[in-house]
Amino acid sequence: MAETRRGDGGWLHNYLLRHAQTFFYSLGQLSRSPMSTLMTTAVIAIALAMPTGLHVLLKNLQGVLSGWDSAAQISLFLERDTRETAALGLAERLRQHPAIIGVEYISAEQAMAEFRRLSGFGDALDALEENPLPPVLVVQPALGEQDPAALQALVDELRAEATVDLAQLDMEWVERLYALVEIGKRGVMILATLLAIAVMLVVGNTIRLMILNRRDEIVIIKLIGGTDAFIRRPFLYTGFWYGILGGLLAFMMVESSLLVLSGPVNSLAGLYNSSFRLGGMDLATTGTLLGGGLLLGLLGSWLAVGRHLRAIEPS
Amino acid sequence: MIRFSHVSKRYPGGFEALSDVSFHLAAGEMAFLTGHSGAGKSTLLKLIALIERPSGGQVLVNGQNLNKLGRWRIPYHRRNIGVIFQDHRLLFDRTVYDNVALPLIIAGHGAQEVGRRVRAALDKVGLLGKEKQYPITLSGGEQQRVGIARAVVNKPPLLLADEPTGNLDPELSREIMRIFEDFNRVGVSVLIASHDHNLIRSMGHRVIALEHGRLAETAGGLTHG
Ligand SMILES: Nc1ncnc2c1ncn2[C@@H]1O[C@H](COP(=O)(O)OP(=O)(O)O)[C@@H](O)[C@H]1O
Numbered sequence: 001m002a003e004t005r006r007g008d009g010g011w012l013h014n015y016l017l018r019h020a021q022t023f024f025y026s027l028g029q030l031s032r033s034p035m036s037t038l039m040t041t042a043v044i045a046i047a048l049a050m051p052t053g054l055h056v057l058l059k060n061l062q063g064v065l066s067g068w069d070s071a072a073q074i075s076l077f078l079e080r081d082t083r084e085t086a087a088l089g090l091a092e093r094l095r096q097h098p099a100i101i102g103v104e105y106i107s108a109e110q111a112m113a114e115f116r117r118l119s120g121f122g123d124a125l126d127a128l129e130e131n132p133l134p135p136v137l138v139v140q141p142a143l144g145e146q147d148p149a150a151l152q153a154l155v156d157e158l159r160a161e162a163t164v165d166l167a168q169l170d171m172e173w174v175e176r177l178y179a180l181v182e183i184g185k186r187g188v189m190i191l192a193t194l195l196a197i198a199v200m201l202v203v204g205n206t207i208r209l210m211i212l213n214r215r216d217e218i219v220i221i222k223l224i225g226g227t228d229a230f231i232r233r234p235f236l237y238t239g240f241w242y243g244i245l246g247g248l249l250a251f252m253m254v255e256s257s258l259l260v261l262s263g264p265v266n267s268l269a270g271l272y273n274s275s276f277r278l279g280g281m282d283l284a285t286t287g288t289l290l291g292g293g294l295l296l297g298l299l300g301s302w303l304a305v306g307r308h309l310r311a312i313e314p315s
Numbered sequence: 316m317i318r319f320s321h322v323s324k325r326y327p328g329g330f331e332a333l334s335d336v337s338f339h340l341a342a343g344e345m346a347f348l349t350g351h352s353g354a355g356k357s358t359l360l361k362l363i364a365l366i367e368r369p370s371g372g373q374v375l376v377n378g379q380n381l382n383k384l385g386r387w388r389i390p391y392h393r394r395n396i397g398v399i400f401q402d403h404r405l406l407f408d409r410t411v412y413d414n415v416a417l418p419l420i421i422a423g424h425g426a427q428e429v430g431r432r433v434r435a436a437l438d439k440v441g442l443l444g445k446e447k448q449y450p451i452t453l454s455g456g457e458q459q460r461v462g463i464a465r466a467v468v469n470k471p472p473l474l475l476a477d478e479p480t481g482n483l484d485p486e487l488s489r490e491i492m493r494i495f496e497d498f499n500r501v502g503v504s505v506l507i508a509s510h511d512h513n514l515i516r517s518m519g520h521r522v523i524a525l526e527h528g529r530l531a532e533t534a535g536g537l538t539h540g
Pocket residue numbers: 315326327328330331332350351352353354355356357358359
C-alpha cells in the first residue's frame with residue numbers, strides 16, 4: 001500500500017482529482033454532440049423558464065397592487081334631501097380632517113347622468129318621477145391611513161356625520177385582484193411542480209439512452225472491477241451539467257423576455273402617470289432557478305442510473 | 316489459489332453446464348482447461364470471476380469462499396483477477412494507453428503511478444510504441460496483447476484467459492502463451508481455457524479436461540510452486 005501511494009499525494013487527493021476529472025470529462029462528452037446537448041438543454045430551459053417567468057410577472061403585479069392599496073376610497077352617500085350648500089360645507093370641513101387628503105362632491109344630478117351613461121337604461125330612467133340617487137362625497141384617505149383598522153375607524157367616524165346616510169369603503173376590487181393573484185400563485189406552483197417532473201423525466205430519459213449506448217463499456221468496467229459508484233459518477237455529473245446549463249439558459253430566456261416586455265409596460269405605466277418599472281429576477285428567484293435546475297438534473301439522472309445500471313451485468 | 320468442491324452450474328432453462336467438478340489449482344501454478352466446445356470451460360472461468368454463481372458446491376479463491384461474497388464486494392474480488400477474453404473486450408473509443416490504464420483508474424491510483432505501471436505492462440507485452448494508437452488500428456494479436464496488458468497492469472495474483480489464442484495463427488498463439496509463462500515465472504497463478512491441443516501438448520503444463528460438464532482426467536505436467 002505504501003508503495004502505491006508514493007508520490008501520489010494520498011488517497012483523498014486522488015479521490016478528489018478523480019471527481020474533478022469526471023466532472024470535466026462529462027462536460028467534454030456533452031460538447032462532443034453539441035446539437036443534441038443543446039436541444040435537451042433547451043427543453044429543460046423552457047420547462048424551467050415558464051414558471052419562473054410567470055412568477056416574476058405575478059410579483060410585479062403584486063407590487064402594482066400594493067401601490068393601489070392607498071387608492072382605497074370611501075364613498076359617503078348623503079341623505080337624499082341634503083341641500084347642495086350643506087353637502088359642500090361638509091366636504092369643506094372634511095378636507096380639514098388630518099386623515100383625509102381629498103373630497104370630491106358628486107351631486108344627485110351628476111350621479112344620475114353618470115348612471116344613465118354607464119347603465120344604458122336611459123329611457124327607463126326617464127319614467128322615474130324623481131331622482132332616486134343621493135348626492136355622494138368621495139373621500140380620499142391620507143396615505144398614512146393604509147392599514148385596514150385605521151381605515152375602518154375613519155369610516156365609522158364619517159358614518160356618524162348627521163347628513164351621511166351610508167359610508168362605504170371601496171376596497172373590494174383591490175381585494176378581488178389580490179385573490180386573483182393568490183390563485184395565480186397557486187397556479188404557478190402547480191405548473192412548476194408539473195414542469196419539474198418533466199425536467200426530471202427529460203434528464204432521466206437522456207441518461208437512460210446514454211447508458212444504453214455505453215452498455216459495452218459498462219460491462220467491461222464491471223468485469224475489471226469497477227464499482228457501481230464508479231460507473232454511476234459520469235452519468236450523475238452529466239445530469240448535473242444538464243441541470244445547471246438548463247437553469248442558465250432559462251435565466252437568459254426569462255431576462256430577455258422581461259427586457260422585451262419592459263418597453264411597452266413602461267410606456268403603459270407612463271400613460272397612467274405611474275413610475276412603475278417592470279422588475280427583473282431578484283437574487284432569491286435566480287438562486288431558486290439555478291439551484292432547482294441543478295437538483296432536478298441530478299435527481300433525474302440518479303433515478304435513471306438507479307433503474308438501468310443494475311440491469312447491465314456481464315455474461 | 317483456486318479450489319472447486321463438488322461444483323455444479325445449472326443455467327436458467329435447466330441445462331447443467333457443470334456437474335460435480337472438484338479440483339485445486341495451487342498458488343503460482345499454471346494450468347490449461349481443455350474440452351470440446353460446450354464442455355463448460357467458459358462457465359468454469361465465469362464462476363471464478365463471479366460473472367456467474369454456482370448452483371451447488373463451493374468455489375474458493377485465495378481462501379475466500381465465493382458463496383459468502385456479497386454483491387458489493389464483487390468489484391474488489393475482480394480486481395484481484397486478471398481476465399483475458401477471446402474477443403478482447405477493449406474500449407474502441409479510447410487509446411491503448413487509456414484501455415490499459417482503466418483498472419488502475421478504477422482502483423484510484425494517482426496519475427504518476429498509472430503512467431509508470433501502464434508503460435511497464437505495455438513493455439511486457441511488446442506494445443510500448445503503440446500507446447497513443449486506437450485498438451481498431453492494431454492487428455488481432457496486438458489487440459489481444461492490449462487485453463493482456465490490461466489484465467496484468469494491476470499485478471493480480473491470478474490470471475484467467477478464455478481461449479486467448481482462438482483467432483490467432485500458431486506463431487502468434489505461441490507468442491501469447493510465452494507471455495503467460497513469463498507472468499507465471501514471477502509467481503502469478505494462470506488458468507487458460509483452450510482447445511488448441513497441439514499448443515497445449517507442446518507447452519507441457521498441467522491439463523484440466525472437461526467433458527460435458529464433468530472432469531475427465533487431470534493429466535500431470537510441469538507444475539510450479
Ligand atoms: N447463459 C447461458 N444460459 C444457458 N446456457 C448456457 C449459458 N452459457 C452457456 N450455456 C451452455 O452451457 C454449456 C457450456 O457452455 P460454455 O461454458 O460456454 O462451454 P465452452 O466454453 O466449453 O464452450 C453450453 O452447452 C452452453 O450452451
